[in-house]
Amino acid sequence: xxxxxxxxxxxxxxxxxxxxxxxxxQMPSERYLYVGDSGRNPYGPRSAAVVTQFTLQASDFMVxxxxxxxxxxxxxxTVAALxxxxxxxxxxxxxxxxEPECIAAAEATRNGHIALVATxxxxxxxxxxxxxxxxxxxxxxxxxxxxxxxxxxxxGWLDGAVPDAVAERYLGELFSGPEEKLPDCxxxxxxxxxxxxxxxxxxxxxxxxxxxxxxxxxxQTQAALVERDLLCSKxxxxxxxxxxxxxxxxxxxxxxxxxxxxxxxxxxxxxxLG
Amino acid sequence: xxxxxxxxxxxxxxxxxxxxxxxxxQMPSERYLYVGDSGRNPYGPRSAAVVTQFTLQASDFMVxxxxxxxxxxxxxxTVAALxxxxxxxxxxxxxxxxEPECIAAAEATRNGHIALVATxxxxxxxxxxxxxxxxxxxxxxxxxxxxxxxxxxxxGWLDGAVPDAVAERYLGELFSGPEEKLPDCxxxxxxxxxxxxxxxxxxxxxxxxxxxxxxxxxxQTQAALVERDLLCSKxxxxxxxxxxxxxxxxxxxxxxxxxxxxxxxxxxxxxxLG
Numbered sequence: 384x385x386x387x388x389x390x391x392x393x394x395x396x397x398x399x400x401x402x403x404x405x406x407x408x409q410m411p412s413e414r415y416l417y418v419g420d421s422g423r424n425p426y427g428p429r430s431a432a433v434v435t436q437f438t439l440q441a442s443d444f445m446v447x448x449x450x451x452x453x454x455x456x457x458x459x460x461t462v463a464a465l466x467x468x469x470x471x472x473x474x475x476x477x478x479x480x481x482e483p484e485c486i487a488a489a490e491a492t493r494n495g496h497i498a499l500v501a502t503x504x505x506x507x508x509x510x511x512x513x514x515x516x517x518x519x520x521x522x523x524x525x526x527x528x529x530x531x532x533x534x535x536x537x538x539g540w541l542d543g544a545v546p547d548a549v550a551e552r553y554l555g556e557l558f559s560g561p562e563e564k565l566p567d568c569x570x571x572x573x574x575x576x577x578x579x580x581x582x583x584x585x586x587x588x589x590x591x592x593x594x595x596x597x598x599x600x601x602x603q604t605q606a607a608l609v610e611r612d613l614l615c616s617k618x619x620x621x622x623x624x625x626x627x628x629x630x631x632x633x634x635x636x637x638x639x640x641x642x643x644x645x646x647x648x649x650x651x652x653x654x655x656l657g
Numbered sequence: 658x659x660x661x662x663x664x665x666x667x668x669x670x671x672x673x674x675x676x677x678x679x680x681x682x683q684m685p686s687e688r689y690l691y692v693g694d695s696g697r698n699p700y701g702p703r704s705a706a707v708v709t710q711f712t713l714q715a716s717d718f719m720v721x722x723x724x725x726x727x728x729x730x731x732x733x734x735t736v737a738a739l740x741x742x743x744x745x746x747x748x749x750x751x752x753x754x755x756e757p758e759c760i761a762a763a764e765a766t767r768n769g770h771i772a773l774v775a776t777x778x779x780x781x782x783x784x785x786x787x788x789x790x791x792x793x794x795x796x797x798x799x800x801x802x803x804x805x806x807x808x809x810x811x812x813g814w815l816d817g818a819v820p821d822a823v824a825e826r827y828l829g830e831l832f833s834g835p836e837e838k839l840p841d842c843x844x845x846x847x848x849x850x851x852x853x854x855x856x857x858x859x860x861x862x863x864x865x866x867x868x869x870x871x872x873x874x875x876x877q878t879q880a881a882l883v884e885r886d887l888l889c890s891k892x893x894x895x896x897x898x899x900x901x902x903x904x905x906x907x908x909x910x911x912x913x914x915x916x917x918x919x920x921x922x923x924x925x926x927x928x929x930l931g
Contacts, residue, residue: 422703428903429696503904531819534808544822545805552819629702630777 384451384475386613389414389624390604391445391453393438396424396537397634398575399456400641402480403623405601406454407642410614413621416445420656422629425533427502427573431463434504438464439471440657444626446472451613453477454604458484458573458596459504476607483599484570485511489518491592492568496523498557498591500583501572503528511572525566529553529576536575539637546582554586562590570594578641625651658725658749660887663688663898664878665719666728667712670698670811671908672849673730674915676754679875680728681897681916684888688895690724694930696903699807701776701847705737708778712738713745714931718900720746725887727751728878732758732847732870733778750881757873758844759785763792765866766842770797772831772865774857775846777802785846799840803827803850810849813911820856828860836864844868852915900928 390410392403396419403417418441420426426434438460442453452475455461455468461479469477488497488511499511506526515522531549540546558565569591571577577597584593608614615621627634631651638646664684666677670693677691692715694700700708712734716727726749729735729742735753743751762771762785773785780800789796805823814820832839843865845851851871858867882888889895901908905925912920 422707424702428698430903433696531805531808531812531814534805538805540805540826543826545819545826548818548822552814552817629704633702 384613386451386615387414387617388449388451389416391450392417392456393441393445393453393460394419394457394574395426395460396421396575397637397641398533398536398573400638401574401577401597402454402456402600404642405597406604407623409601409605411620412615412617414615415621415623416448416450417623417625418445419625419627419634421627421634424537425502425530426457426459427504427530427533429504431504434460434463435467437657438468442468442472444654444656451475452604452608454600455479456574456600459502462505462508462510476611478600478604478607480574480596480600481510481514483603484572484594484596485514485518487594487599488568488570489515489522491594492519492522494563494567495519495521496525496564496566498566498569499524499526499572500529500532500553500569500576501526502530502533505572511570525557527553527557532579533573533575536579537637539640541578541640542581546579547585550579550582550586554583558587566591568592568594571596626654627651628654628656658887660725660889661688661891662723662725663690664726664728665724666691666730667715667719667734668693668731668848669700669734670695670849671911671915672807672810672847674912675848675851675871676728676730676874677897678916679871680878683875683879686889686891686893686895688889689897690719690722691897691899692719693899693901693908695901695908698811699776699804700731700733701778701804701807703778705778708734708737709741711931712742716742716746718928718930725749726878726882728874729753730848730874733776736779736782736784750885752874752878752881754848754870754874755784755788757877758846758868758870759788759792761868761873762842762844763789763796765868766793766796768837768841769793769795770799770838770840772840772843773798773800773846774803774806774827774843774850775800776804776807779846785844799831801827801831806853807847807849810853811911813914815852815914816855820853821859824853824856824860828857832861840865842866842868845870899925901925902928902930
């Protein structure tokens with residue numbers, strides 16, 4: 384496998400760009416192929432079977448395009464489809480976001496109470512609670528399904544009065560009890576939530592540890608590449624290619640906010656999946 | 658066609674319940690079959706071809722179940738698929754929401770400036786502007802795509818700080834100029850927006866006419882049934898049956914808010930479309 388092939392990054396829409404931002408920050412020489420299934424976003428309310436089908440379609444697309452590794456930069460897709468994707472593409476590393484989140488959260492909590500803010504699909508799967516309790520038995524995981532955050536991120540409303548009010552409505556009650564009973568750690572259990580974390584932080588009262596999938600998943604991806612000797616050896620800057628299933632203009636506009644660098648609509652290709 | 662058959666009401670999710678509420682208020686003896694495609698909501702960002710396919714799947718389901726009329730209680734679906742649905746089911750009346758909105762808005766405006774708040778698909782189609790300018794040449798129609806409103810309605814966040822802040826962000830600028838240039842009429846161009854109209858009204862400064870698809874579409878449906886002698890002749894109360902493609906529990910919870918009457922999860926059936 385040539386080490387100058389791109390890394391494939393997949394999300395249901397724009398959220399995975401928070402992971403891509405960290406990947407590029409940690410590994411700037413790499414080439415990246417980002418696929419956002421914006422035409423079928425949000426994945427949160429869909430069944431695991433449907434999310435698995437969509438994720439495999441996107442993985443096939445990226446593998447056919449030629450990638451050396453796959454990052455499923457979407458919690459809902461990781462929960463539903465990580466194992467199926469690993470089976471389908473056993474010749475390359477496939478990295479999901481859930482395992483790094485669980486390890487980081489189990490290490491961070493002191494009082495054994497963790498908040499998980501995520502899509503409904505991720506919360507009801509119970510995957511985080513199960514894995515965290517293997518790592519740290521007796522931990523309480525309080526799940527808060529927060530679909531409006533996904534809509535805000537897709538719209539590019541990342542700060543201001545609206546995200547603040549939404550965060551307060553989702554989290555205000557959970558974080559208003561006696562301090563010793565509150566969660567002391569919060570998992571941003573959806574890659575769409577990373578750029579909304581200042582609003583989320585305000586609603587929690589500022590005193591807790593945040594687990595952000597973007598940074599830790601990028602680190603795990605780097606480790607997987609190092610292990611297989613697949614890190615790009617060039618010292619020049621790499622590149623990014625974007626493919627979406629709907630609305631390239633919105634992707635360029637909001638992608639610019641996520642990546643903190645200009646994404647032009649001409650850089651975004653409209654593709655069909657499935 | 659027996660007049661005691663139910664009326665089919667279709668929406669991409671919960672929004673059509675605002676139309677169902679008005680239908681039932683105006684024609685309480687009728688039976689209703691509501692189909693909400695909550696598993697594939699939102700329709701707003703999807704292509705017209707895909708929305709047409711989904712709408713025909715739902716129409717086929719309702720016609721097979723036996724309905725005497727079809728109400729497409731969704732602007733996005735009406736814009737994309739009204740003609741195709743009428744062709745596929747030419748033996749029964751098929752009523753959409755766009756035509757009643759355009760007639761009401763063209764009649765209501767005094768200064769010839771109308772605001773259209775809708776999904777992106779509806780706004781970029783230009784269907785409202787074209788039809789209104791046939792009815793009232795020279796009318797300016799300012800479209801505001803407002804996808805977050807759909808997410809709020811699906812979540813059941815119909816009042817309070819969040820809808821107020823979202824409405825202000827979408828509409829505050831448009832309604833802050835010199836009064837003579839402001840729209841004097843606003844079309845709620847998505848059936849999800851009806852229960853959010855108090856927040857929307859606040860953001861407009863309260864001085865304009867609202868065109869609400871729910872009430873006028875119910876009136877047009879009644880007229881279509883009268884014309885074909887299909888009105889139910891019973892004097893007793895009718896019934897409602899609900900079918901959704903995902904998450905019956907959320908549908909029951911939020912449906913209770915839309916319909917102002919208790920919807921129990923046992924009354925909501927999970928179905929597959931397509």
